[in-house]
Amino acid sequence: MHRAAPKDDFDESALSVTEPKTQAAGVEAVTVALERAVEEMGVVRTARTLARVNQRHGFDCPGCAWPEPTGTRRPAEFCENGAKAVAEEATLRTVTPEFFAAHSIEELNEKSGYWLGQQGRLTHPMVLRPGDTHYSPIEWDAAYALIADHLRGLSSPHEAVFYTSGRTANETAFLYQLLVRSFGTNNLPDCSNMCHESSGAALTSSIGIGKGSVTIDDFKRADLIIVAGQNPGTNHPRMLSALGEAKQHGAKVIAVNPLPETGLLNFKDPQTVKGFTGGISIADDFLQIRLGGDMALFQGLGKLLFEAEDRAPGTVVDRAFVDAHTAGFAEYEKQMRAVDLGVVEQATGLTRADLDRTAALLAESKAVIICWAMGLTQQVHGVATIEEATNLLLLRGMIGKPGAGVCPVRGHSNVQGDRTMGIWEKMPEPFLAALDSRFGISSPREHGWDTVDSIRAMRDGRGRVFFGMGGNFVSATPDTEVTEAALRNCDLTVQVSTKLNRSHVVHGRTALILPTLGRTDEDLQAGARQQVSVEDSMSMVHLSTGRLKPVSAHLRSEVAIVCELAQALFGPGHSVPWAEFQRDYDRIRDAIANVVPGCADYNAKVRQRNGFQLPHPPRDSREFRTTTGKANFGVNDLRWLPVPEGRLILQTLRSHDQYNTTIYGLDDRYRGIHNGRRVVLVHPDDIAALGFAEDDLVDLISEWTDGVERRVEAFRVVGYSTPRGNAAAYYPETNPLVPLDHVAERSNTPVSKAVTIRLERHVHRR
């Protein structure tokens, strides 16, 4: 069967820079995607696999959480980056016990994440015992016994940490949290802690539920869509189709971003014939905002909306909605009227004309959607920023009405579902009570550790066993040096994974790799094909069925791993029927129906044509289950990010050729970066003002109040369109710069989009 060999580890000196692209997607995207897929899986598997992405009887794309259309699905309901995600998982390359015998940990430690990921799918459970230089094979039962021994040997269940990444399906997530709570802890950190936690915190406080209030069909009814702090051309490409369609229905789109992201400004839909001829411009307006300036923007717009109301009373503020459904309006109005627009201009880097234009659009629009992602959430004042965005919608009565609402665009394909299923270190009491009564367990009530607190605990020796259900904890988390030491400080680290990554190489005294099936793989239990379910960014839940033959007979499904581990840990006679759950996933769904709110009749409902939508009280009936029983105007003092003299504020972001810590390739095509990743994008005037020239090699040093020097070396300086004082570089290479303690207020999310740095000329050291 045809498949290309993995590429050698790469050399940054081959890096080249060209002008950024002016248009996203189109024919080139399709070509790139297919080439990548054929390289990994060969022609036949490519054709069979890509035809099933996001189809009703197929599997859910493991790429992003953007929903599928509710009506007719196009023959290819995926995008370039979805195809890359599928190819990455469905690859025929394998990492076998022979591979581990040939490569020591020391050697693997020197390899890039790109190299590690390219080696292929893990095929066999592997163990590394204290003093070992190489991983060696272990049988599944022995692996479970080893984990169970370690867990039982802890002085408290709270010394164990159970991480989840957002690809885990609902059935696994539900059983996994059940195992963890049966064991006796709420230490359930997840990738969401680093992702949309700020959205959850803000929305729960404002509207009583931490999820978005729009559906995919609302995009056709909106007349104004604001996309802030998000790069959909790369990270949610199918969203561009929805935005394109919205525009055909007359909507205006405003992009709020420090960078002129290609997809947002211009887009060719590869799915339509038109895509092959001409494109459309997505954004009607582009607000090139300074990093961290969004809170000021939303407050400035709030002030201007009140002024517009003064000029034409009764036309801007939706009095009926405000009176019937909200609390805190008077205080909000008072604060908005006091906003200083001069400060807003300074904080945002925008002009008064920009603000006036945007406010006018907001004031006249009948249906407004605000979308956002990491640009807003990974800021110190991310929660407050999202509250301010929500305030604007509340003021205009834009929640719980067709074509309007809040739209946090989730990352991982099932990160929202994992939360619904109980993956959260502070699940509310009614959920725990339902779990206890259904299963006869007593879930602990004290809150567990989130991601940042888990790192602190492992660093300090309070966390001793780390269990990762997917993901790449070491590379995804902040303060890499601290996190690596924290993991190494554990007695045991266990990674349930599809592919090799750095979290296998940076390990506890004993380490296990448990290879698992991915979304595309066929999952047979007791001879029958099993299905799993997932929830998208808009609360739609549906089934996903993998059909590919697994690359190894030793792979186990995530569900099987949880059930078998539970039996090893709890022994026979446990009150949870683990073996039955493993044999037939319908039984898990029955239990989900009993415990999880909104999931009654789950088995039947996930089998409907488009699955089903979970309830969302504000969306469905303008009901707000907050502390006041109404939607709350969040009142916050303005926060923004002045740039210290001689410094830059750095955002860490994704290239077009990666999925979080998985590096697909070395080209950020849209931004004109080729064959390398160690670049720092800086405004040309800042490059000169700081005494550098384009193409110089620099070290980036982050400055934080603890005085610790955090440095990453040898980054190429690239002149780029970004506000003065702001810079951008790729994650995860820059994670060593993000201080563990630099977290968002109220969500504890690492501040990955605002790291104060200075540049130093790179000196080659040996």
Ligand SMILES: Nc1nc2c(c(=O)[nH]1)N[C@H]1C(S)=C(S)[C@@H](COP(=O)(O)OP(=O)(O)OC[C@H]3O[C@@H](n4cnc5c(=O)[nH]c(N)nc54)[C@H](O)[C@@H]3O)O[C@H]1N2
């Ligand atoms: N192909 C692909 N798809 C993905 C992923 C991937 O890695 N690759 N990751 C998935 C995951 S887990 C997630 S969470 C999402 C992430 O999706 P995004 O949030 O789009 O991801 P980032 O690359 O972090 O981009 C952040 C965007 O916000 C802008 N930004 C940064 N700071 C600010 C700010 O202060 N204000 C404003 N207004 N804008 C700002 C940046 O310029 C950039 O355009 O994508 C998901 N989908």
Ligand SMILES: Nc1nc2c(c(=O)[nH]1)N[C@H]1C(S)=C(S)[C@@H](COP(=O)(O)OP(=O)(O)OC[C@H]3O[C@@H](n4cnc5c(=O)[nH]c(N)nc54)[C@H](O)[C@@H]3O)O[C@H]1N2
């Ligand atoms: N500096 C900085 N740091 C960030 C961010 C940032 O913008 N800047 N973004 C943050 C965000 S938004 C997120 S969501 C996190 C992501 O954090 P994670 O979710 O932990 O990281 P990923 O890179 O998505 O995980 C990839 C690994 O998951 C495993 N995997 C893939 N599919 C499956 C599967 O089906 N099952 C199992 N068991 N394993 C699988 C593979 O082994 C692969 O190596 O990173 C965060 N970190």
Ligand SMILES: [Mo]
């Ligand atoms: Mo994410």
